[in-house]
Amino acid sequence: MxxxxxxxxxxxxxxxxxxxxxxxxxxxxxxxxxxxxxxxxxxxxxxxxxxxxxxxxxxxxxxxxxxxxxxxxxxxxxxxxxxxxxxxxFADDIHSIACSMQKSTFFRIFSEEGFRRLTSLLRKKDYPAGKIIVRKGDPGTGLFIIARGKTEVLGKNNIRIATIGEGDLFGEMSLISGDPAAATVCALTPVTALFLDAGSFRSVFHENPAFQIYLTRMLAHRISATNLLRSREIASGISGNLTEISPLELFQTLYANQKTGVLVLKLPGGLGVASFLEGRLIRAKLNEKTDKEALLDILQVREGRYKFNPGLPPEETRTDEIDNLLKLLMEAARHEQTGG
CATH class of the missing domain: 3.10.20 (Ubiquitin-like (UB roll))
Structure with a gap:
């Protein structure tokens, strides 16, 4: 019709x-x-x-x-x-498509000037039903905003773990972490998506604090919804192997759950320590390196063991945050992509 x-x-x-x-x-x-x-x-x-x-x-x-x-x-x-x-x-005009989605929480976070800047960077992509949009293990290419249709997120053995539709985003975690896609995203129906490439994503991210906050909240929601059991175990002081959960996931989990304590990592290259105060990173150390420099090295490691110890000494509770953790993770991703 x-x-x-x-x-x-x-x-x-x-x-x-x-x-x-x-x-x-x-x-x-x-x-x-x-x-x-x-x-x-x-x-x-x-x-x-x-x-x-x-x-x-x-x-x-x-x-x-x-x-x-x-x-x-x-x-x-x-x-x-x-x-x-x-x-x-939908019209081919990106601005018109975005305007038609103005009730979406994502677009509402931008100022008028920020919205115009964003729409100038977006590209429209169409996918038929059954088309794989993102394949697990592939490098992240950009952020996808669903303008029309529905997609399914497939985990191990192609088991559906989520369905997402109009106004929802995907692809952001690979851009933040630098890691390959953790799941496959496939079109359930014909899908129209607005696409923001990796370079433009980083520009918009750094220009818009509201975008940083939005992604932080979305990350917290996804972790609590899809990985609640592991989050509780880690936050309670459990130890484990980094071949099962990466340093990036550990930092995200502690951040999203606003935990206070010390994460100790026994790595092939030495001992790493990261202190959290209500989810904020206040200290990082790896051998002689500290803070941002130490964090960059810790996030590159894929082997070793970890243990999270709840609680901090009183003197550390008065320590300032190193920086916004999500921003630090973005820097780590760029560091890995450029080879340092």
């Missing part, structure tokens, strides 16, 4: 106090959505309503340009109406 999409795009302004060239209004059913991050001009809404009523009655041209009635300024707009089949329901 064909579906109709209607967009009204601002193509010119003359001292308009609200809108800029390129801003897009979307009509879904009877609901008109204003451009992302913008308030609604009631005068312009009346003008658009009049245009919609006119063309609904006349069944006229699918494209029409008009001026608003004006308040403190003027805006020139283009009305466009299209009949699209289901696989093509």
């Amino acid at each position: 064909d579906k109709e999409t209607i967009t009204i795009t601002v193509i010119g302004v003359d001292e308009c106090p609200l809108y800029h060239v390129g801003d897009v209004f979307h009509l879904a059913g009877k609901k008109l959505s204003a451009p992302y991050g913008k308030s609604t001009c009631l005068i312009l809404v009346q003008d658009i309503t009049g245009i919609l009523m006119k063309y609904e009655c006349m069944n006229g041209s699918s494209r029409y340009r008009f001026d608003c009635s004006g308040c403190g300024g003027l805006a020139r707009l283009e009305y466009r109406r299209s009949e699209l089949t289901e696989p093509e329901f």
